[in-house]
Amino acid sequence: MIGIYLENKGGEIKKHSLELLTFGRKAFEDEILAFTFGKEVEKSDAFNFGADYLYLISSEVKTEEGISKAIFEFLKDKDIKILIFPASNTGREIAARVSALLDLPLIQDVVDFKREKGEFIFKRPVVAGKAYLWEKVKSEKFAISVIANVFPPEENKKEEKFEKFEVNVDESIKIVDIKEKEEEEIDVAEAEIIVSGGRGVGGPEGFKPLRELAKVLRAAIGASRAAVDAGWIDHSHQVGQTGKTVSPNLYIACGISGALQHLAGMRTSKVIVAINKDPNAPIFQIADYGIVGDLFEVVPALTEEIKKIKG
């Protein structure tokens, strides 16, 4: 049996998590026990994408610690060989906490797998994407977390076998305050499309045309270290070294020259578009399509063109 943790937002299972159902079945060819945390869940997606069982774990906890302990209580007497988590921001943390509670070895950020000499081996980025490492686990039971946008989800309809699991656990940490974001933002680590800005945007106001483009594309806003260090946008948007490693289907780099640290964090994007004034900017070396020009002219025009085709 394979255990897969599905992240949900307001009960709706995230696409990244649905990818894991497809990945889990293809990689391990075993029954899938999926579980999610919350008060309610839209069940049908899990069963449409290949979950054999779905459990909704509920508990009156608020922190990642509490959620992890509740998951541990659910898993501790189940016979699960391999546990799979989404390598999102919170997914990685929960993967580590649950694995440690279960005393399992863990490989984070898996992007590929293989069977070699009868054993599973897993590939993941190291040194911020400058290299990849294949690893094997010498333990019958183990856990992995898997990066978003690597394994496309495929439908695989199953009969609905659903149960709830309610549990009380203690939390030693607590959240005393949250400054909620004004607008719901898409997390760059999980986005399918990223519109990213660098030094060339010139200031906080310079992100405005990028946000408009992001809106028509339903994209997340990314940023280079230069833009974050200048205080134009907060660190949660930073891509690259000391930021996030991303692998979206489309990455649009606006006014980003392409420092090594930035390229390492986004080079596995499927399609890269670069818009920059400087024809010698290193970003053009890894871009699939480049436009040499002023982003304040090009980006709004691009937004208008895309609006046309999206109707």
Place this chain on the structure above:
Amino acid sequence: MKIIVLIKRVPDTGVPIKVKDDGSGLELSSIPFVMNPYDEYALEAALRIKEKKGEGEIILLAVGNEEYKETLRQGLAMGAERAKLIKIDNPLNLDAMQIANLLIQEIKNENPDAVFCGKKAVDDERNYTHTYIATKLNLPLIYGAIDIDVEDGKFKVTKETEKGLATYETPLPSLITFDKCQFEPRYPTLKGIMMAKKKPIDEVTPEEKGDKKVESIRYEPPPKKKEGKIIDLPFPENVKELVRLLKEEAKIL
């Protein structure tokens, strides 16, 4: 207050790194090494707490070889009181749980009020060692702090969450991992560097390293991107052509 800061020595992130031709490892012989950037934030946070309270002891703890002393010396120059090195010739050969178990032993011996470290090491990026330590020692854990304060015997920790900037409260002792913070790590002063020469780096040689559960097989360079094209048309035809290519060639719109 006694704070242990876990330190890792990593290849400088601004330098290109190549995979060895046989895939057995990374070509590191001519690469400069630095303190893991996230550990630097952890150390800076500890120094700020010590300065605010006007008392305290900061102990650097690492698993590594002789070369680690250079990195520990840097941390001592920034203001830590002393350092402890768990001596292993090739620390890259150990997995996260083995490293964690070695550190756990020394943390127990010191019995600190807090353990601080980076949220991950920028070289192997395992993202597990700290959590395993906290869990085994039954220490409350907060992941990815960007600011910290101590009040009434509790840590107040700021971190970014999906919902927004959150403040967490955690008792002492706790383990806290640090992201890139709202403050920058200090540079060692000349005085600090001079004083660091006299500060002790204790060495411990572990007897038992435990079983290795995760084994490296081989390294690979990142996939090569095929040559891209610059759309060499005047504005706004270049934008129209880009949208056409994204739609018809890349099939992404």
